[in-house]
Amino acid sequence: MIPVLIITFVFVIIMAPPRCFGQLISVEPSGGGSMADSMRRELKTAPYFSFYKDNYFIVGTSLSETPTKHNSDAKFQVSVAFRLTNASLPWDTYLSLIYTQVAFWNVFEDSFPMHDINFNPGIAWTKPYYYGDRYLGSTSLIIEHESNGRDGDASRSWNRISLSGNLYVTERVRVFGKIWIPIVDGRNNRDLAEYKGIFCLGTEIQTANKKLTVGFTIEKRKGFRQFNTIAEISWRIHKKTNLSLFAQFYNGCAEGLIDYECHNTMFRVGIVFKPKFFSPRI
Numbered sequence: 001m002i003p004v005l006i007i008t009f010v011f012v013i014i015m016a017p018p019r020c021f022g023q024l025i026s027v028e029p030s031g032g033g034s035m036a037d038s039m040r041r042e043l044k045t046a047p048y049f050s051f052y053k054d055n056y057f058i059v060g061t062s063l064s065e066t067p068t069k070h071n072s073d074a075k076f077q078v079s080v081a082f083r084l085t086n087a088s089l090p091w092d093t094y095l096s097l098i099y100t101q102v103a104f105w106n107v108f109e110d111s112f113p114m115h116d117i118n119f120n121p122g123i124a125w126t127k128p129y130y131y132g133d134r135y136l137g138s139t140s141l142i143i144e145h146e147s148n149g150r151d152g153d154a155s156r157s158w159n160r161i162s163l164s165g166n167l168y169v170t171e172r173v174r175v176f177g178k179i180w181i182p183i184v185d186g187r188n189n190r191d192l193a194e195y196k197g198i199f200c201l202g203t204e205i206q207t208a209n210k211k212l213t214v215g216f217t218i219e220k221r222k223g224f225r226q227f228n229t230i231a232e233i234s235w236r237i238h239k240k241t242n243l244s245l246f247a248q249f250y251n252g253c254a255e256g257l258i259d260y261e262c263h264n265t266m267f268r269v270g271i272v273f274k275p276k277f278f279s280p281r282i
Contacts, residue, residue, distance in 0.1 A: 042277070051279075058075050058247075058268035098144070103117045104255075116257060118148055142162040156192070158192050163178070164178035173206075174203065196221065212234070216230070221253060246270055250267075251265045
């Protein structure tokens with residue numbers, strides 16, 4: 001059952017029309033020129049609909065206890081952005097609707113139940129920065145909502161107003177951060193901000209041939225030395241495709257909303273499709 005689902009997922013993504021997804025077929029800069037030229041061209045001519053964060057399907061287990069069918073699962077993320085205008089707005093900015101969905105699927109248990117599904121829509125106002133022929137990065141003001149779509153005691157939800165930014169130190173080294181004002185409205189998760197914190201920091205390094213990408217992110221939670229930590233590594237299988245082998249390590253709380261107070265150490269492997277320029281981690 002699971003191999004069939006994975007094969008179907010890969011087939012659908014690879015065979016999708018390239019003008020629909022925009023970033024699936026080639027992740028190399030097109031038309032020559034500098035990275036700044038490539039980014040300007042992307043903003044002017046790319047399809048409205050594209051990837052926002054990484055899109056992945058991974059399977060794994062807990063590293064903090066003996067693996068069982070109850071602490072092993074599949075995790076998948078679908079994340080897209082829809083640019084609202086073709087032309088740039090004042091100050092060379094652009095506006096996008098963004099949507100990310102993360103699911104935790106108990107594929108090793110009977111009937112394959114979904115343990116948790118988190119829905120994260122929002123709207124982002126983004127400003128790219130250039131210096132000569134260099135693309136430096138961007139900042140975004142984001143208003144977003146996140147919930148698990150349940151009612152009663154299982155309901156979890158919150159909102160946040162965020163300011164995020166990413167900087168290309170070099171074409172292969174990026175640093176990024178995000179700070180937010182949490183607005184917690186779910187009656188069953190009033191203390192969520194203590195586990196999700198109010199900011200995150202990270203870095204991403206890519207080899208010269210763009211095959212290997214390594215990323216590290218920390219998200220501050222309550223307590224002086226308490227962090228949620230994400231480490232990721234991906235290996236692109238061919239320069240003409242955006243399909244990569246992928247491994248993710250997560251240590252901390254609030255990986256999903258339903259059990260946000262529980263501390264987990266999870267390691268999962270699978271496949272990932274990445275945005276062309278930058279993928280927000282959180």
